[in-house]
Amino acid sequence: MSKLLVAYFSAEGTTRKLAEKLAKGINADLFEIKPEMPYTKEDLNWQDSKSRSSVEMNDRGCRPAIHSKVEDMSGYKTVFVGFPIWWYREPSVIDTFMEAYDFCGKTVIPFATSGGSGLGGTAANMAALTSGARIADGKRFTANATEKELLDWAAEWI
Template sequence: MSKVLVAYFSASGVTAALSKRLADSIGADLFEIKPQVTYTDADLDWRDKQSRSSVEMADKSSRPAISEKVDNIEQYSTVYVGFPVWWYREPSIIDTFIESHDFKGITIVPFATSGGSDIGDSYKNIQELAPGSTVVQGKRFDKDASAQELKTWAAQWIK
């Protein structure tokens, strides 16, 4: 079996918990996508059009800096990329993460957490940012998804 990575961004801890459960259930390495500047509660206030997250998501070219990259990304055959749904898509920091690595020949599997919003066209956005990779549609999970549910879902892309 080839190496598998679960990389995730979590603003509130919900996606982090789900990502850890996924990584444990499939025996994958785990990598947290951390912003150089941590998001505060005020930054995450989606009702405030001037909050950091609102400004970033309104600008499709926004690329918030990440604190570190994955060493030797090419060692992985499959990378699961987890995130909370922001404005019906992946947060801009995910775009930074994708563009910061060469995913050529790697299968990218997006997964998301949300109270109700779907994952939307995140996979299409990610595919545009990762030429030479294969990006599948992915799935949104409830925060309480079981390890068995995650393992069963994830197994279809592990080579």
């Protein structure tokens, strides 16, 4: 098994494209973090305070269930975790993922997609959900990030 994993959540396919480029370019395994209940367009309407994503992001304890699990997380030394930025941080389903595994001794590198919002407190949030992991500050990419841009950044960590 590869010592590198790219795990990602993608609500609309943007993060998926970057995660696939990254995994291929660094020869990493790829794992999609799929919520048990997929998000609909209405769920993602951040302008509706009653939409599912808005409700989840306003409840810091919310942990949406995940459809499947990484079979053997112990085989990975470095885990890239990708997601879209929601409300200046990682979506709640990423919090579920972080709490589901033992990341002790691993390096976790967040990467996010956003048209303009930064990662905010993402690294600190992810660190609080794990014990003994090294959590990098991570990087935000736009939807049109090139493979070269991704791989140059990833080279810092592998």
